[in-house]
Every structure is written in C-alpha cells, then in structure tokens.
Amino acid sequence: MTVPALIVLPAILPLVLALAAWLARHTPSLSRALLITGTGLLLLATIGLFLAVREPGMPLRLDFGAWEKPLGISFHVDLLSAILVVVSAIVAFAGALFAASEIGRLVWAKGYGTFYFLLLAGINGAFLTNDLFNLFVWFEVMLMASFAMLVLGRRRHVFEGATQYVVINMVSSFFFLAGLGILYGKTGHLNLDELATRLVASGNDPVILSSAALLLLAFGIKAGVFPLYFWLPPAYPNTGFATAAVFGGLLTKVGVYALFRVFGGAFGFLSGFTSDLILWVGVATMITGVLGAASQFHVRRILSFHIVSQIGYIILGLGLFTQGAIAAAIFYTVHHIFVKTNLFLAAGAIASTGRSEELGRLGGILKASPLLAFLFLIPALSLGGIPPLSGFFAKFLLLRETLRAEAWVVAAIALIVGIATLFSMVKIWGEAFWKDSPRPTGPLRHRPAQLVPVAALGLLTILIGLFPGPLFELANEAARQLLASNPAYVPASQ
C-alpha cells in the first residue's frame, strides 16, 4: 500500500465504517461483527503506518490538495503519533470485544457502532494532523461522538454526569478556538511546524502569551489536570462499561497528546515558565486524584480518580522537559492507556459477576471466579507500580528523570502517590474479591466472553513489563523527534 494511503487510513477507515455501522444498526449480530472486524482492520492499518514511520527514522507528511508547504492542511506522522494510533487501535479492539457482549439490541439500534467509529476517527485524526484548526475539528468530531456514546446506555444518573461533561468540554472548545484565532491573527499560520519557527522569533509578545494561556487551559480541561478535572469523575462511572473503558483509556490522553504536541513543539520556546507551571500542575493533579480516589467506594469512581492522578505523572514528564523525561512520559502514556482500559473492562466484569459496583455490596468473587480475580490483579498491581509489570518501569523511568533533574520534593511526592495508588487497588481487591459476599445472592458467575479482552490487555501489560527495552527505545526516539520540531530546544549534553 502506498504511504499517503497509509497516512490517511486511520482517520478515513473509521468514517467509512461508521456509515456501514449505521446501515447495520438494526441487526445486532451484524453490528457486533462489524465492530470487531472493523476495529481489527483499523489495528492492521495502524500497524502498517507504524512500520512505515519507524523505518526511515523521520516523520512522514502528507499535504492535502498539494498546497505548498505551510499553506494547506497537512498530516504529519512522527513516531509519537504512530505509537499512539496503534495503541488506541488496540484499545478500541479490546473495547469492541467487550461491547459485543455488553451492548443490547436497543443501544445498537440507536447507532452505538456508528458513534464508536466516529470517536475513533476523531481520536486518530487528532493524533495525525499537523494543523491547529484541523486539530480543533478532530477534537469536535471526537467530542460529539463521545457525548452521544455517554448517554446512549441510559443508565441511572448518566444525564447528570453528562451535563457537566458536555458543558465543560464546550467551554474548553471555545478556549481552544479563541487561542488558535489569536495565534492565527498574529502569525498568519496554523501549521504547527511553521508556528514553531515563527513563535521563537516572537519572544514574549503578550498576545502570543495570552494565546498560549488559552490553549493551555483548553488542553488542560480535556486532559483532566488539576484544577480542571472535576467533570471527569461524575461522567465516566455512570456510562456503559465498554464506553467507560475506551473513554478512560483514550479521551484524556488526546488532551495530553495536544499538550505534548503544542507545548513540547510549537510553544516549546516558552519552556522556562510553562514547564515549571506544568510540573507543579502535574504534582497537584497526582495528589488530588489519589486523595479523591481514597474517599470513594464505587469501583469505577475509584478508577476515574486514578485516571486523574496518573495524568499527573504524565504531565510531570512534560514539565521536566528533557528528552529523557518526555520519553518516560510517552512510555507512561502507553502503559497507562492499556492498564486503565483493562481496569475499566475488569470493573465491567466485576459488576456483571457481583451485580453491583458498590464495594459495600460486592464480595466473594475470589471464590466464584479465581480467574477474574487473577486478571484484575495484573493491571491493578501494574497501576501501583509493582515489578515486573509495565507500571514499574513507567514509574521507574519517570522517577529516574525526576532525580536527575534534582527535583527531590517532586520525586518524594511521586513515590508516596504510587503507594497510595496501590492502597486503592488493594481496597478494591479486598472488598470485591477477598471478603465474603455481604448479602444473599445466587451463585456468582462470570461471563467468559468478557474476560477475553481483559486477559489480552493483561498479557500486553506483562509483556511490556518483561521486555520494556523495545518500547523504551521507541519512546526515546519519539521524544527526540518531538523535540526536534522545537527550534528553541537545545539538547543537554549527557
């Protein structure tokens, strides 16, 4: 397949599949098959793109309409984009496997498959584009699809959480639009590469800085950083399980990616002030997220607060702003996407086995399903940073960079938050699996089909843990490419 086709395929293929899913929506069996084969095809296409990007060691680009370089919209695939596209396809495939056994006939008929594919189109488009306005459009595609998916299941309380989610995300979109509008008015460009070279010359122009502040706010809301994360914990726990898993794994990470792309590349020249700000925002996010989780007794609410706290670790890597730290943050992102989706899917299996999500009402699952107990333990321990799982290396790499930057307080906080995370996971384990069931229920039984994606993602976690080298080299190269797009960055001599 030609390279231009490979570059657009991750964004175009889901759009075509979305249409097909709409036609198939009244036949649940067809919808299921389409969702699974469609995400499977997407996975193959993204792996093809990844291989095409990895070989030459430099980013691929595609200028739409053959406009001269800075004028038209272009897709720009460096290793960071390629890694994230593959990772999101894997997560989408796992989510599809779970959705096939979870989603009922009525929800399929409302177009669940269509919105699922539209969401993927938005996410992949955001990862691939090199144009700020185009990024805004992909964000909106993603958000509209996520709004629809959020309310489709019609569980109790879903509207309350969804209202907060929709309103705050709309406000964030307006910040984004205003920020890019100011930037365009000042520079006349929206191409991220072109902006990077022009912004360096602008120095500390207050107009450019106000635009940077708006974009930081916009991406911060989407990424769910302190103090802008309050929309996340009410929204995710009340939606469907597959939906929450894909959201928890991917949506906030698109915001994180935008922070990396814009504040690591185009606005990289600001690094002195913004990176300190981002560093302490990261620390505050870690602490508040983990404290929020400690006070919760609902499985998916605990996990939602841990999304926030883990985002803090990733942002911390961006705040340190060295190639090693950004590489560690990329490694952390990949680990976190797999593990978080895995935990949310496991939470779905827990809820359908134990028929509740409240820790007080759960119990006895260890006896009923030792397999589920074991499969939950893999991502839970990985999230807590226990060797030899992927989380250990993610935390280790990040901590090493923190110590190298001699940020002792930050390192101490990161360690304490890690221990508190483990405490949270042990809480779920003890309540849901270990203790006896507190109420008379019939025999508890897991649904084998739900355990397949959980097991597959667990296997990935173990593989990353056993062989962290290749992924770390990829992350390092991705960080190098990202920083190479920032003309102001001078590599520190090691």
Place this chain on the structure above:
Amino acid sequence: METLAAILVGTLAACGTLLVLRNGLFRILLGLALLAQAANLLVFTAAGLGRGDTAIIGPDERTLAEGHPDPLAQALVLTAIVISFGVLAFCLVLLKKTRARIGAAGVSGLANTET
C-alpha cells in the same frame, strides 16, 4: 473598528461566563451560545477587519491586494459556527432530558452525583 469589536467580544464573553455559572439549565445553554459567539467573533477580528472588495485575486496578481482582511479566518469562523451550532443543538436536547430527570432544581440537583 477593532477596538469596538474587541469590546463586543469581551462583553459577550463576560455575559456568557456569568450565565454559565448561574443555576438554571436554560441559562447555561444561553451562556454557552454567547461564549460560542464570543470565540467566533474573536477569530474573525483577530485576523484583522478592513473594508475591501470581494476577496478574489486578479488574473495578473499573485497575492490579495493590500488592506484586505484575510479570507481564511472567515472560512475558519464559518466552520466553527457550524460546529458550535451542532454542539449547542445536542446540548439543548441533553439539558432538556436532564431537566426531565432532576426536575426544576437546576444545577444544584446535580450535586448528589459528585461524590
């Protein structure tokens, strides 16, 4: 002209923020609509306002005549208006459903889901 537009953007954004922070769901919707207009107008203004003819490059020219506002920003705004309209329409339906669910309590009725 730009000063006037800037004051207008500021006023719209201020009113929008005020309304979004109020208790009623309908006020929130109105606030979002105002914020959307503020952002659109800001993009429109940031690229420069000016009195020009139709933004068409003549057969012998390579660039748009001096003093013309940038037409690309207007194209961006057009896209942004379509997007914000669509999202607002969705939001209207969502808020209506939420209202049916939590009654007239307004946003304070949402509080019980936060913990």
